[in-house]
Amino acid sequence: xxxxRGRxxxxRGRxxxxRGRxxGGRTGRGRTNGRGNGGDSSGRGKGSxxxxxxxxxxxxxxxxxxxxxxxxQKDSVKTEQQQQAKKTKExxxxxxxxxxxxxxxxNPESFNKSKKTxxxxxxxxxxxxxxxPLEPSVxxxxxxxxxxxxYGRGEKITILHIAEKPSxxxxxxxxxxxxxxxxxxxxxxxxxEFTHSGGKNAFPKxxxxxxxxxxVTSVAGHxxxxxxxxxxxxxxxxxxxELFMAPVVKxxxxxxxxxxxxxxxxxxxxxVLWMDCDREGENINFEVLDCCLHLMxxxxxxxxxxxxxxxxxxxINPSDxxxxxxxxxxxxxxxxxxVDARQELDLKVGVAFxxxxxxxxxxxxxxxxxxxxxxxxxxxxxxxxCVQRHIDIETFKPEPYWMLDLRVLKRGYSLYAKWGGGRSFxxxxxxxxxxxxxxxxxxxxxxxxxxxxxxxxxxxxxxxxVALLKACSKALGIGPHHAMQTAERLYLSGYLSYPRTExxxxxxxxxxxxxxxxxxxxxxxxxxxxxxxxxxxxxxRGGVDMGDHPxxxxxxxxxxxxxxDMGRVYEFVVRHFIASISHDAVWRSTRVDFELEPxxxxxxxxxxxxxxEMIDPGFLEVLxxxxxxxxxxxxxxxxxxDEDEEERAVPEFKEGEIIPLFQDKSSSRGGSSKV
Numbered sequence: 001x002x003x004x005r006g007r008x009x010x011x012r013g014r015x016x017x018x019r020g021r022x023x024g025g026r027t028g029r030g031r032t033n034g035r036g037n038g039g040d041s042s043g044r045g046k047g048s049x050x051x052x053x054x055x056x057x058x059x060x061x062x063x064x065x066x067x068x069x070x071x072x073q074k075d076s077v078k079t080e081q082q083q084q085a086k087k088t089k090e091x092x093x094x095x096x097x098x099x100x101x102x103x104x105x106x107n108p109e110s111f112n113k114s115k116k117t118x119x120x121x122x123x124x125x126x127x128x129x130x131x132x133p134l135e136p137s138v139x140x141x142x143x144x145x146x147x148x149x150x151y152g153r154g155e156k157i158t159i160l161h162i163a164e165k166p167s168x169x170x171x172x173x174x175x176x177x178x179x180x181x182x183x184x185x186x187x188x189x190x191x192x193e194f195t196h197s198g199g200k201n202a203f204p205k206x207x208x209x210x211x212x213x214x215x216v217t218s219v220a221g222h223x224x225x226x227x228x229x230x231x232x233x234x235x236x237x238x239x240x241x242e243l244f245m246a247p248v249v250k251x252x253x254x255x256x257x258x259x260x261x262x263x264x265x266x267x268x269x270x271x272v273l274w275m276d277c278d279r280e281g282e283n284i285n286f287e288v289l290d291c292c293l294h295l296m297x298x299x300x301x302x303x304x305x306x307x308x309x310x311x312x313x314x315x316i317n318p319s320d321x322x323x324x325x326x327x328x329x330x331x332x333x334x335x336x337x338x339v340d341a342r343q344e345l346d347l348k349v350g351v352a353f354x355x356x357x358x359x360x361x362x363x364x365x366x367x368x369x370x371x372x373x374x375x376x377x378x379x380x381x382x383x384x385x386c387v388q389r390h391i392d393i394e395t396f397k398p399e400p401y402w403m404l405d406l407r408v409l410k411r412g413y414s415l416y417a418k419w420g421g422g423r424s425f426x427x428x429x430x431x432x433x434x435x436x437x438x439x440x441x442x443x444x445x446x447x448x449x450x451x452x453x454x455x456x457x458x459x460x461x462x463x464x465x466v467a468l469l470k471a472c473s474k475a476l477g478i479g480p481h482h483a484m485q486t487a488e489r490l491y492l493s494g495y496l497s498y499p500r501t502e503x504x505x506x507x508x509x510x511x512x513x514x515x516x517x518x519x520x521x522x523x524x525x526x527x528x529x530x531x532x533x534x535x536x537x538x539x540x541r542g543g544v545d546m547g548d549h550p551x552x553x554x555x556x557x558x559x560x561x562x563x564x565d566m567g568r569v570y571e572f573v574v575r576h577f578i579a580s581i582s583h584d585a586v587w588r589s590t591r592v593d594f595e596l597e598p599x600x601x602x603x604x605x606x607x608x609x610x611x612x613e614m615i616d617p618g619f620l621e622v623l624x625x626x627x628x629x630x631x632x633x634x635x636x637x638x639x640x641x642d643e644d645e646e647e648r649a650v651p652e653f654k655e656g657e658i659i660p661l662f663q664d665k666s667s668s669r670g671g672s673s674k675v
Contacts, residue, residue: 149205149206149207149208150208151205151206151209151269151307152206152208152209152269153208153209154208154209154210155209155210156209156210156211156212156213157203157206157209157211157212157213157269157270158212158213158214158215158267158268158269158270159203159212159213159214159215159268159269159270159271159272160215160217160264160265160268160270160271160272160292161173161214161215161216161217161271161272161274162217162218162219162261162271162272162273162274162275162288162292163216163217163218163219163274163275164218164219164221164274164275164276164281164284165218165219165220165221165492166189166190166218166220167492168218168274168316168492169189169190169192169216169217169218169274170190170192170216171316171321171492171494172216172274172316172321173192173194173214173216174318175316175317175318175320175321175322175325176194176214176216176321176322176325177194177196177214181194181195182194187260188256188257188259188260189217189218189219189220189257189260190217190218191215191216191217191264192215192216192217193213193214193215193216194213194214195211195212195213195214196211196212196214197210197211197212198210198211198212203270204325204326204328205270205307205309205328206269206270215264215268217260217264219257219261219284219287219288220253220254220257221253221284222253222280222283222284222287223252223253223257223258223261223284223287223288223290223291224250224251224252224253224287224290225250225251225253225343226248226249226250226251226343226344226347227248227249227250227251227347228243228246228247228248228249228347228351229246229247229249232246235355235359240351240352240353240355240356240359241352243348243351243352243355244348244352246348248344248347248348258291261288261291261292262291262292262295264292265291265292265293265295265296266295267295267296267297268295268296268297269296269297269307270307270308270309271288271289271292271293271296271307271308271309272309272310272311272325272328273285273288273289273308273309273310273311273331274311274313274324275288275310276498276500277312277313277314277498277548277549278500278548278549279335279336279338279339280339282331282332282333282335282336282339283335283336283339283340285310285331285336286331286333286336289305289308289331293305293308308330308331309328309329309330310328310329310330310331310332311324311325311328311329312324312327312329314497314498314501314549314550315491315494315496315497315498315555316491316492316494317494317555317556320555345377346376346377349375349377350374350375350376350377353375353380354372354373354374354375357373357375358371358372358373361373399425400425400427401423401424401425402423402424402425402426402427402430402431403419403421403422403423403424403430404419404421404430404433404434404604405419406419406445406594406596406607408445408594408609408659410651410653410659411651413649413650413651415609415611415648415650415651416609417594417607417608417609418607418608418609418610419604419606419607420603420604420605420606420607420608421433421603421604421606433599433604434663436598436599437596437598437599437605437661438661438663440597440598442597442598443597443598443660443661444597444658444659444660444661445594445595445596445597445607445658445659445660445661446594446595446597446600446656446657446658446659447592447593447594447653447654447655447656447657447658447659448593448594448595448655449591449592449593449655450590450591450592450593450653450654450655451589451590451591451592452588452589452590452591453588453589454586454587454588454589454615455586455587455588455589455612456584456585456586456587457584457585457586457587457618457620458541458584459538459540459541459579459580459581459582459583459584459585459618459619460576460579460580460619460623461504461505461540461541461542461543461580462503462504462505462506462540462543462550462551462552462553462577462580463504463551463552463553463573463576463577463580464501464502464503464504464551464552465484465499465500465501465502465552466502467504468483468487468499468552468572468573469483469484471572471576472569472572475572476565476568476569476572478565478568478569482565483569484499486565486566486569487499487552487569487573489566490562490566490569490570490573494555494556495554495555495556495558495562495570496552496553496554496555496570496573497549497550497551497552497553497554497555498549498552499552500549501546501548501549501550501551501552502544502546502548503543503544503545503546503547503548503549503550503551504542504543504544504551505540505542505543505544505545505551506540506550506551506553507545507550510550510553512537512581513533513537515553515554515555515577516529516532516533516537516578516581517529517533518554518555518556518557519554519557519574519578520533521557521559522557522559522574523559524559524571525574525575525578525622528578528621528622529578532578532581532582535583537581537582538581538582538583539581540580540581551580552573553573553577554570554573554574554577558570575622575623575624576623578619578622578623579619579620579622579623580619582618582619582621582622583616583618583619584618584619585614585616585617585618585619585620586614586615586616586618587612587613587614587615588612588613588614588615589610589611589612589645590610590611590612590613590650591608591609591610591645592608592609592610592650592653593606593607593608594606594607594608594609594659595607596661609650610645610646610650611645611646611647611648611649611650612645612646612647612648613647613648613649614647
């Protein structure tokens with residue numbers, strides 16, 4: 001076998017199975033099995049002409065053999081000689097390099113270089129099968145070249161801008177030129193047209209053009225979706241397990257969108273892609289290029305892809321649009337391929353297991369009212385968590401417990417002390433301890449330790465998507481799905497930055513002060529912002545920059561412009577942003593330890609009282625943590641068992657102070673008497 005192991009010419013050989021890329025460009029799996037002569041291959045591959053890896057290796061081995069004549073022996077059919085030829089091709093052979101007839105030294109490490117220096121190699125390369133370009137047409141190792149800066153000098157050029165949604169296309173057009181000089185065409189999707197003269201308004205990638213005609217349009221999400229070919233659509237004739245090895249095809253979500261893109265791209269000089277700056281957006285970029293790239297006007301020695309650019313932005317207000325327009329980059333093919341892989345996995349896993357479990361459970365349960373039991377790589381494990389939690393709640397059996405309640409009275413304060421013994425499920429033990437303490441001749445409480453110290457509560461880290469959804473659910477009572485929709489509407493309206501981000505720290509390029517100044521006139525937090533600007537804002541703490549988008553931040557002021565859930569979500573984001581660059585809050589914490597004299601030798605004789613008072617509210621003045629919750633905000637220097645201390649004043653105690661003990665029989669708490 002060309003890519004496996006063979007024993008001998010009369011033995012049995014089986015190649016390793018693996019993934020390969022066919023000459024037609026489709027990735028698939030190929031397996032070879034054979035008998036005799038080192039295992040001649042006979043198998044199946046999922047490419048357009050069988051196993052692409054095998055055909056490519058055959059052609060490469062043939063060229064390598066021409067490069068090293070010593071490997072062409074009469075017994076070259078043996079496996080050892082085949083492996084030796086492969087080693088020579090890869091440049092790992094220990095044999096001395098050969099010199100061709102023209103006397104020039106030859107490098108067997110590079111197939112491409114050898115073709116240029118050896119006429120025989122040219123001849124053999126003609127015999128090898130030709131490879132069609134990969135699909136999509138731009139491979140991941142395509143050099144990220146740009147066009148010649150003199151392209152279009154003195155000429156009129158056309159630039160096509162393509163956004164992910166119609167609303168973003170409209171915002172881009174207004175951000176680039178304003179609304180006065182825009183002509184809108186109502187087609188399948190709106191097209192906004194305007195013209196820039198040269199000079200300072202020139203297109204950044206063609207600054208010498210006489211004029212630039214801009215067309216701004218959009219798609220509506222993904223242009224293509226993945227599906228199985230028609231021969232795998234039958235539930236009856238196709239085993240679900242076969243779907244894991246089946247090919248997948250891309251189908252247009254709407255044929256009208258493909259035609260719209262092709263009509264607008266025909267004859268343009270440049271394409272600027274304005275998709276969302278995440279993996280899905282990169283994937284849509286290359287879906288658009290599959291429709292448009294070959295229809296662009298050719299640019300001489302430069303390929304069409306050299307005149308394709310990608311705008312990176314996190315907000316759609318005019319300043320961010322112009323900033324992205326002046327710093328255009330290139331689309332990232334690797335991120336697009338990652339989405340292709342995820343889509344294929346989701347399709348194969350989802351469809352295969354949905355068919356399997358639907359067949360399995362139908363007929364076994366009479367009350368099954370669903371025609372299809374859907375399975376998803378995300379939804380099914382999540383459903384499992386919910387079901388398990390429901391089972392835990394339904395099967396929970398409460399058990400009564402007992403503990404000693406100690407209430408300390410001093411100077412008008414009534415404080416409940418925490419018992420060192422914790423919860424006890426032995427009622428007799430707790431009652432015995434209480435009786436022993438009250439009947440002892442030294443029935444008093446002694447102060448053993450008083451600790452007073454100032455502690456800082458750290459400001460919150462910048463807001464990412466998960467933190468926003470948790471806060472909306474916990475504090476605002478807005479479900480995650482509705483919260484995400486609300487945040488996206490705020491983004492499309494220009495109030496918030498892009499809401500889908502994993503970053504939780506502000507990048508160095510982020511202008512914190514300007515963003516803060518936009519909020520200085522709002523009556524709800526304007527005074528606080530002005531004081532913060534005068535004092536100097538703080539740096540954000542912790543977090544990580546994932547490089548996709550900055551954390552969720554406000555883009556402009558909305559004093560009195562928003563209401564309902566949009567107003568509530570916007571207010572939370574603004575308050576959180578201001579708090580994340582404010583100063584820490586300072587608390588004064590007091591902890592008093594007591595010892596019950598009759599039980600001082602045991603842990604059951606230990607009690608404590610703790611409380612905290614605010615010294616400097618810091619970020620809490622604007623965050624309003626009682627309303628939004630403060631989950632995950634730890635107080636520096638606080639022990640884990642003290643994190644739940646109440647916000648209350650603790651009267652002054654002195655170490656060694658004696659407090660008399662008595663039993664309060666008027667009421668009971670938790671099944672035991674108060675002491």
